[in-house]
Amino acid sequence: MKTSVKAALLSAFICPGAGHFYLKQRGVGNLILVTAIASLSYLCWHAYQRAQLISEQILNGEIPLQLDAIYSAVTQAPVGNEAIWINLATAGFILTWIIGIADAYRLGRRQDSE
Template sequence: MNKSLKAALLSALIYPGVGHLSLKRYISALVFIIGFSIPMILLFKKIMEKANQVVAQIEHGQIGMDVSSLSNALNTSAAGSIQMLDVYSYLMLAVWLIALLDIYRVRNH
């Protein structure tokens, strides 16, 4: 397996930027790793905040432990949260795709 194919697979399947590390392109690797990690951390933070809100509502007896109650609790008052989750997800997808395209660009030069 040649180095450029290995780098593309690493960036595509493991983590964006890891392929750049294998090609010894450390600045690019750092940019892609940070660019992917920040929205991922923010995404997990939003998810955990929403989960903690639902847990607090369960503990105070405001919602039941059935599937429909939990689903309603997650969906209500979450329009802004869901919109931010979408933004973070799209940012992660964009960084991932750009990292793959950059590996392709590096391979052809």
């Protein structure tokens, strides 16, 4: 298997930046990995905060202990700045991953041709 394909597959299926580490491009690999982890960490933190808020509302009796009421609270879309930050973090994660795959493939092709 060509180096370019291995690098792209590592970045696609293992983690963002893995292909760069395989190609010994540690600086770029670290940048991609840290960006992806930061975006994913924010999304996980937000999900945790949202779950905590909903569970507190259930315990305080603000949300009845019924499946449809809980489902409605969980699926309620965020508004305002919260929605903007979630969308930015999601886009950042996806773009970082895609750019990592494409760049690992590009760098791998360069090494294949040498």
